[in-house]
Amino acid sequence: MLSSNDWPIAAALLPLGDAHPVDGPESSAERWLSDLSEVSDAGFSDVDLTDSWTRYGDLDRNHVAALRECLAATGLTAVSLSAIRRSVIDEQHGQEHLAYAHRTIDFAAELGIPVVSVGLHRALTPAQREQLWFWTADGHRDPFGDDDAWALAVGRLRELGRHADEAGLLLSLEMYEHTFLGSAESSVRLVEDIGLDAVGLNPDIGNLIRLHEPVEDWRAIAEATMPYANFWHVKNYSRDEDAAAGLYSTVPTSLELGVINYREAVKIALRNGFQGIICVEHYGGDGLSVSATNRDYLRDRVLPRREYAAGVSRVRQTGASAVSR
Numbered sequence: 001m002l003s004s005n006d007w008p009i010a011a012a013l014l015p016l017g018d019a020h021p022v023d024g025p026e027s028s029a030e031r032w033l034s035d036l037s038e039v040s041d042a043g044f045s046d047v048d049l050t051d052s053w054t055r056y057g058d059l060d061r062n063h064v065a066a067l068r069e070c071l072a073a074t075g076l077t078a079v080s081l082s083a084i085r086r087s088v089i090d091e092q093h094g095q096e097h098l099a100y101a102h103r104t105i106d107f108a109a110e111l112g113i114p115v116v117s118v119g120l121h122r123a124l125t126p127a128q129r130e131q132l133w134f135w136t137a138d139g140h141r142d143p144f145g146d147d148d149a150w151a152l153a154v155g156r157l158r159e160l161g162r163h164a165d166e167a168g169l170l171l172s173l174e175m176y177e178h179t180f181l182g183s184a185e186s187s188v189r190l191v192e193d194i195g196l197d198a199v200g201l202n203p204d205i206g207n208l209i210r211l212h213e214p215v216e217d218w219r220a221i222a223e224a225t226m227p228y229a230n231f232w233h234v235k236n237y238s239r240d241e242d243a244a245a246g247l248y249s250t251v252p253t254s255l256e257l258g259v260i261n262y263r264e265a266v267k268i269a270l271r272n273g274f275q276g277i278i279c280v281e282h283y284g285g286d287g288l289s290v291s292a293t294n295r296d297y298l299r300d301r302v303l304p305r306r307e308y309a310a311g312v313s314r315v316r317q318t319g320a321s322a323v324s325r
Contacts, residue, residue: 002275004303008079009295010046010279011039012233013053015287028054029066036074042292047071048279049081049113056081057103064110071111080231080277081108082117082174088156089120089142089149101160109167115231115277116164117202119174120153120181133251133283135210141178144186150193153180158194165198172202172231172276175221177211184216184224191228200230205260206281210237212248218260219268226272234294235281236260252283255294256301266302 002008016035032054039047049056059067071078083104086097101118108116120142128134143149157173164171173191175181180190187201203225209215236258237250255262278298282290 002303003306004299005306007299007303008046008277009044009298010048010079010277011042011044011288011291011295012048012082012279012281013039013050014281014283015291016053018052019055026066028063029070032067032070033073036070036076038288040074040076042288044292044295045075045077046079046277047076048277049078051081051083051104052085055100056107057083057100059107064107068111078111078113080115080117080279081113082233082279084119084174085121085123086118087120087122087179088118088160089153090122094152094156098156098159102163105160105163105167105169105171108169113169115170115172117172117174117231117233117279118157118160119176119202120179121174121176133210135177135250136212139178142180142182144180150180153190154193157190157199158196161194161196161199165196169198170230171196171199172229173199174202174207174233175204175225176207182208184221187225188228201225201228202231202233203229204233204235205265206233206235206237206258209239209259210250210252212250214243214248219264222265222268226269226274229269229272229274229276231276232269232274232278233281234262234278234298235283236262236294252290254282254290254297255280256297262298263302266298270304 081104083101086100088094088098088101090097105116122140124134125139127137128139131137161171173181175187181187191199191201203222205218205221208221209218234255236253236255238253238257239250239259241248280291280294
């Protein structure tokens, strides 16, 4: 059983900016090395290769080799890959996004990355890009009640899950507002309809509770989805509500200060057997430093210490033996 000492906690690359055009391997490597050095200097040994930073499914073999060298030079291990904002059921680009996701799985397999996270969220709209916080403007909404769209999502994500399984990887589905992965009930139904052991949930609760509208209770989301979790994006928001006036407001904050109680959320995860990689994220300001603060909060004060983890393991083994007798 993992403990606070050895639990993989990866830095998301969201704070390092949007993907640049892929130049020659030497030019790209110069930027990669600079950015990854910052991640290493922030005290991380594990990194999530978030594809807002580099489009991994579009890299040729020379670029892949250069990125591998940059990771080695900075002492970082790529433990997960998050491919975002390329919905495989996009009405115009769904097939293109599906092909990209397949190439991304191949890339992850080549680098020995054990889990790839994908979602059904779309590119930000112009209106969202104009906002300080993009979630304060309406974006795309999946067509709930459209059986054909649901079947398409199940079929294409199942196709990716089979590919991931054949490559020896896990596929994780990122929960995201107003998509078929936008509620606990719908997310669980989607995973169950896909029906593959290699496919689970990335219960990014922060994506759901940041909306300026009524939202599900974060505890209910965690209780419903953690039995299906195989990877976990964590971030937090301060949230204020005046339901009578219809006023809701959120802003990003650190894990320990936001509305989601991650001490309790981790307990829920552990009760459900979660042993997956945790990826720390943050929007705004010095996101990398806040991510490092979140890592330390989890490791130093929330995740079980080795002695506790060993004790839980012994209790479980004893209980299992008693039942078997």
